[in-house]
Every structure is written in C-alpha cells, then in structure tokens.
Amino acid sequence: MTDSGAPSGSGITTVVVGTGGRSLYGITPITNSVARSAAGFGWLQLTLGQGSADLRFVPVGGHTFSDRHTITCR
Numbered sequence: 697m698t699d700s701g702a703p704s705g706s707g708i709t710t711v712v713v714g715t716g717g718r719s720l721y722g723i724t725p726i727t728n729s730v731a732r733s734a735a736g737f738g739w740l741q742l743t744l745g746q747g748s749a750d751l752r753f754v755p756v757g758g759h760t761f762s763d764r765h766t767i768t769c770r
Contacts, residue, residue: 703728709767711751713740735761 698704723734736759743750753763 697728701727706770711740713738713753730765731763733761733763735759738762 697707720734720736723732726732731753736755737757738753738755738759738761741750741752741754743752747769749767749769751765751767753761755762
C-alpha cells in the first residue's frame with residue numbers, strides 16, 4: 697500500500713489463512729483485502745511457478761467457501 701492506504705503495484709503481498717484452529721470467529725475488515733471469509737475451515741494450496749504463485753483455498757468438513765488467485769512475482 698501507499699502511504700495514503702491505496703493499493704500499490706510495487707508492494708509486498710501478504711497471505712493469511714487462519715482457519716486451522718479449534719473454532720471460527722468474526723473477521724476484522726482490512727484495507728485492500730482481496731478475499732476473506734469466516735464461513736468454514738480449510739487449507740491453502742500454494743503452487744510456485746517461474747515468476748508466479750497460485751493460491752487456492754480448499755474447504756474441508758463440508759464447508760463450501762473456496763477462492764483462487766495468482767500472484768505475479770517480481
């Protein structure tokens with residue numbers, strides 16, 4: 697992000713998947729978040745490529761929220 701909180705193409709991408717604990721709880725909105733859900737447990741599948749990373753949230757236990765993104769590395 698820039699100093700004013702706007703998205704920046706030259707910043708660092710941070711990925712947080714906090715769904716592996718005992719219970720689920722609400723989410724505090726974070727500026728410039730790409731995706732977020734407190735709908736169920738799951739895990740992050742991370743596939744590294746030449747100059748990119750593919751991220752996929754895989755739901756478990758009958759939950760249905762899923763998400764997928766590709767990040768270009770510099």
